[in-house]
Amino acid sequence: MSIAAPFLAFLLIGAIAAYHRLRLPVWAALTVTALLACWLLGANATATIVATAIVAVIAVPLLLPQIRLPYITAPLLKFYTKILPPLSETERVALEAGTVGFEGELFSGKPDWNVLLSQPKPTLTAEEQAFVDGPTEALCRMIDDWEINHVHADLQPELWDFIKKNRFFGMIVPKEYGGLGFSALANHKVIQKLASISSVVSSTVGVPNSLGPAELLMHYGTQEQKDHYLPRLADGREVPCFGLTGPWAGSDATSIPDFGIVAMGDWNGARVVGVKLTFDKRYITLAPVATLIGLAFRMYDPDGLIGDKRDIGITLALLPADTAGVEIGRRHFPLNSTFQNGPIRGHEVFIPLSQLIGGEAFAGKGWQMLVECLSIGRSITLPSTASGGAKMAAIVTGAYARIRKQFGLSIGRFEGVEEALARIGGNAYTISALAEASAAAVARGELPAVPSTISKYHCTELGRQVCQDAMDIHGGKGIILGPKNYLGRAWQASPIAITVEGANIMTRSLMIFGQGAILCHPWVLKEMKAATLADEGERLREFDKNLFGHIGFAISNAVRSWWFGLSNARFGAAPGDAYTRRFYRKLNRYSAVLALMADTSMLLLGGKLKFKESLSGRLGDVLSNLYIASAVLKRYEDEGRPVSDQPLLAWSFHDAINKTETALSTALRNFPIRPVGWLLWALVFPLGRRAQAPSDRLGHKVASLLMSPNEARDRLAFGVFTTPCANNPAGRINSYLQKVILAEPVERKFLKAMKSKDIEALSFPAQLDEGVREGWISADERQQLQELREMTIDAISVDDFDPEELRSAGYRREQYEDRAAA
Structure with missing residues (x-):
C-alpha cells in the first residue's frame, strides 16, 4: 500500500468523525483501528507509526483530565478571561431576557428539524376566530x-x-x-x-x-x-x-x-x-x-x-x-x-x-x-401590519394587473410587470409566514428576543418592497390620492414602520447577529458564564467542558461547510417530501457555514466585533434568511404541503438562499483579516457561488397565481379584509377578477369583430348595440361586456376635487373671516 495510506485514513476518519460529531474517544478508537488495518494490509510501517504518534499526541493529553485541565485548559482560561469583552449591565440584561427557540438550531450547524416541525400548527380558538369574523370584520x-x-x-x-x-x-x-x-x-x-x-x-x-x-x-x-x-x-x-x-x-x-x-x-x-x-x-x-x-x-x-x-x-x-x-x-x-x-x-x-x-x-x-416585553410587542404589531398590507397588495395588484389593459393585453402579461408581480407574491408569502411564526412563538410562551428582531426588520423591509412594486404596477392609480386610492397611504406610511421599535439600520447592524451570536450559540454563553464562576475548581471544570465542546463544534462545522459546498448539499439526512428535501439540505449547509463564520469572527475579532457593524449586519442577514426559509417551509408543512403553493414557496426559498450567499460572499470579501477571509472562502465556496435569484420561469408561475382564482391565491388572501363594500375599493377590485376572466373570451371576440368589420358607431354603448344587431355578440354577451366596462372603470378610475376642497380647513376659515371683516 502507498506511504500516503495511513495519513489518508487518518484524515478520512477525522473528517467522518467531525461531520457526524463523534466523541473524541470514538474518533481515537476508529482511527487506531483504521491505522492497524493499514499496517496489516501492508502500508508503509514508518508512515503508520508516524500517523499513530500523531493520534497519540492529540488524544492522550485531551483524554486524560489530569493532563488536560492544568496544562491546557488552565492557560486557555487565563487567556480567555483577558480577551473576553466586558459585558455592560445593559448587555447582560438583554442577553438574559429572551428565550431561544428554533433559531438556536440554526446556530448549531446541524439543525434538528424535529424542533421546528413538531411545533403545533398555529390555530385560533373558536372564540378568537369568532372575534376575527365578527367584531373585526364589522x-x-x-x-x-x-x-x-x-x-x-x-x-x-x-x-x-x-x-x-x-x-x-x-x-x-x-x-x-x-x-x-x-x-x-x-x-x-x-x-x-x-x-x-x-x-x-x-x-x-x-x-x-x-x-x-x-x-x-x-x-x-x-x-x-x-x-x-x-x-x-x-x-x-x-x-x-x-x-x-x-x-x-x-x-x-x-x-x-x-x-x-x-x-x-x-x-x-x-x-x-x-x-x-x-x-x-x-x-x-x-x-x-x-x-x-x-x-x-x-x-x-x-x-x-x-x-x-x-x-x-x-x-x-x-x-x-x-x-x-x-x-x-x-x-x-x-x-x-x-x-x-x-x-x-x-x-x-x-x-x-x-x-x-x-x-x-x-x-x-x-x-x-x-x-423582556419589547420582544413580545416587536413580534406582533409591526410584522402583523406588514403582513396585512402585503397580502392585500398581492391579491389586489394581481387582480388589477389582469383587469388593466394596455395595447389590448393585460398589463400583468408584460414581462416587466410580471417580474414585479412575482416579487410581490413571493415577498407577501414570506412576510405572512414570518409574521405568523413570531406570533406563534409568543403564543407558545416564548420570549423570542432574536426572532422578534428578525421579524420586525424583514417584515417591514419586505413590506416596503411590496408596496413599491405595487405602486409601480398601479401607476397613476396609486399616485392620485382620494377615496378610490388604496395604496398611496401605505406607500407614505411604509418608512414609519422602518424607524419605530428600533430603527432598522440599527436592528440589522447591531442587534440580530450581535444578540444571536451569543444568545443562540450552543457554547459561547456557557463559556462566558463558566469563566465568571466564583469557585476556582468549578470554574476550571465547567470551562473545560464547554471549551472542548466548542472546539469540536468548530471543527465539525468547518468539515461540514466544506463537504456541503463541494457536493452542493445534495446528500445527507433531511426531512420533507421529494419536493422539499433539497431545501432542508441547503439549510443544513448554510447552518454549518453560519456557525463557522460566527466562531471565526468572535475568536479573531473578540470585542472589536461589536464595532464591525458591516460584518455583523451581513452575518445577521445570513441568520435572518435561514430563519425566513425555515418559516416558509414550516408554513408549507402546516398547510398540508399543497402543490399549488409550491411556486410561492420556491420563490421565497430561492430568494432567501440567494440573499444568504450574497451576504456570505460580501462578508468574506471584506473580512478584516484578509488571509482568513481567503481560507474561509475555500471552505464555504470550494466550487464558487451556486445560488441564484428566482428564475423568470418561476416568477411567471407566481405572477400567474396572483392573476387568476386558485387555492394558493385564496390561502394568501386568507385573513385580510376582502369584502367588496363601498369603503373598500381594493376588495371590490378583487371581487371582479372571476367575472373579468369569464368575460375575456367574449371581449376578444368582440374586439376581433371590430377590427375586421366596418363599424360605424363610435361610443362604446353604441358599438355594443351594433354588435348585437349584426350578430357578432348576443344580448347576454352585450350585458357581460357592459359589466366588464363598468368593473374596469371602477378599477382604474381616480378621484378629482374642487380646488377649494384641497385647502386646509384653517386656510378656508381664515379666508372666510377675512371676507367677513371686509
Missing part, C-alpha cells in the same frame, strides 16, 4: 380610510366607541380583569386584518396590545395596580400610551436623560414619598388622546429617602395624563398619516412611589422589564 366595514386621514384627521367617534365597546384595547388582558384573554396569535390575526384596510386603525388597536401599560402591568404590576388599571384598560376607560423615546434617546433607550428625583410631595391630600419627574418624550403613539401614560426615566435618590443608592437606574411608572404639570395633547404629523402620535413633557411632576410599575420593589429594574 370594524373593517365601518372604516373609511379617506375620512379618517383627510376629513377628521382621527378615527370618527363611532369607531372609537366600537373599539372600546368590543374591547379591542383589551385583547391581551386576562379575562379575570375584564379583557378578552386572547393569544398572541389572535392579536396577530386581528392586527393583520385591520392593517389590510387602514394602518391608522391597526396602529390604534395594536399599540395598547403591544409594549405599554397593560403588558407591563400583567408581568410586573402589583395586585392593587392590576385590579385598578387592567379592567379600565380593557374596556377603554383608560387609553394608554408609553413614553420611551425622546430627543436625546432614540434607539439607544438606555441613555434616556429623563429623570425622577425621590422626594416628599402631596398626593390625594396626603404627604407621601414619591418621585418628581422631569421628562421630554416624542414620537409617542396615542399620546394626544391618552389618559394613562407609561413612562421610562432614570431614578435618583440624592437624599437617601428609600436607600443608600443614589442612582437607582431606569424605572417605569404609571402617570395619569391629567396629573398637574403634564403637557400632553399636541400632535406630530407622521408622513401625512393621521394616527395619534405626539410629544409628552413635564417638569417636576410629582407621583407617589405606588405609581411605579411593580411598586418600590421594581425601582431600577425598568430596562429588564422593557427588554
